[in-house]
Amino acid sequence: MPKQRSVRTDERPRTEPSKSERTRERILDAAAKVLNRNGYAGTRLTDIAELAQVQAPALYYYFSSREELIEAVVTLGMARALEHVTEALAALPANASRLDRICAAVGAHLEVVLRLSDYASAAIRNGPQLPTDLRERQLVEQRTYGDVWRRLIDEARAAGEIHPDLDPRAARMLIIGGLNWATEWWNPNRGSLRTVINTAQLLTRQGLAPPATD
Amino acid sequence: MPKQRSVRTDERPRTEPSKSERTRERILDAAAKVLNRNGYAGTRLTDIAELAQVQAPALYYYFSSREELIEAVVTLGMARALEHVTEALAALPANASRLDRICAAVGAHLEVVLRLSDYASAAIRNGPQLPTDLRERQLVEQRTYGDVWRRLIDEARAAGEIHPDLDPRAARMLIIGGLNWATEWWNPNRGSLRTVINTAQLLTRQGLAPPATD
């Protein structure tokens, strides 16, 4: 089937993935891991192949070039992050405050970056290192994701739930940056994900809050 | 003089830097810039050379290998960050609160990362991508730097100036991470450094603060 497009037919996965599809996934998973650890330029086909337990040229059966493989990882990563955060927001009760919504996004972002997907962190962290053409396409997706956050902040601000002295853009990027950076230091053995999420949410909630109106 | 060691003689810079020293600096500056933009594996000698306006083999007059050059950048970077933050803390009035001290560190970190030195951001951001031997030496310096922050947080916590529900390590890393990430998005044309620093400081101060004792 491959060699050109993995045509996303609309069927649910009623049939479990074929062997070929599983290999393809193994390769993507491996690529995401390597990309995460070594950065764009440091991502070697041979490393990916080894992790995926195939020979390097086998990658070319599924992807037409190194760059296409990496792009697939990045695209999937951005999509997963967006999806997970969106779902978390949708799951919120209707009466959640604006700050509640932001905290939910904080938690979801950390989850996807730390636990759910190497793809997401690979995509987010390597953005600036990508070659320009790839970078541009990634930026489009990143902006879509950023828009979700922008809106969260804007609405909260409009509702008076955010300290007026905070620059919205700077605050947003500082928060997201802190979350992104977590992949650098978080180690499941040294502290639970819950701890990190709780701390991040408290930090965010208090950090953004307006002065007590008294 | 070079070819082995740039023996740090103890003299103050009473004599302005020789031509050789200036070339060496140009090379280091270029390396820091490239390292910043392209990551460890993406840092090519040819790019550095071009930026520094020399031919690639000229680098070998000053450094014995690519790795040694990069290590020099990383080491300098960590040192500068530590130095700048330490100075900022030392300049604080004696009656500054613990939170004041933390905010000063936040400001100083942002300054060094965003304005003062490509070295610092190169060093901090590329840590995880470095080859293991280099990485280990960098980690030592990074821990020294981290200790400064750890102590700031611990003391503040002991003084009751930090919310007890926050995990100290997570909070520290989230904050520092947010600052580090700023190099990815901050653009001097789009907003002043002051704005970013103010926002970061307010975010931090409020984020860490304990619940109103009432």
Added chain:
DNA sequence: GGCGCTTTTTAATCTGTGTTAATCAGCAGA
């Protein structure tokens, strides 16, 4: 039990880049 399709491998090629060797330009001092 050989035929044609998919999937994967082995062997070979090509390119980019770190590094070395050999050489050159400038310049200070004798």
Added chain:
DNA sequence: TCTGCTGATTAACACAGATTAAAAAGCGCC
């Protein structure tokens, strides 16, 4: 002017890693 040092250059080498070519291995199917 010759000599020797410093700071660089050009040419050449070596090797790693992406890509391609050709062949092999599975494997369903008649």
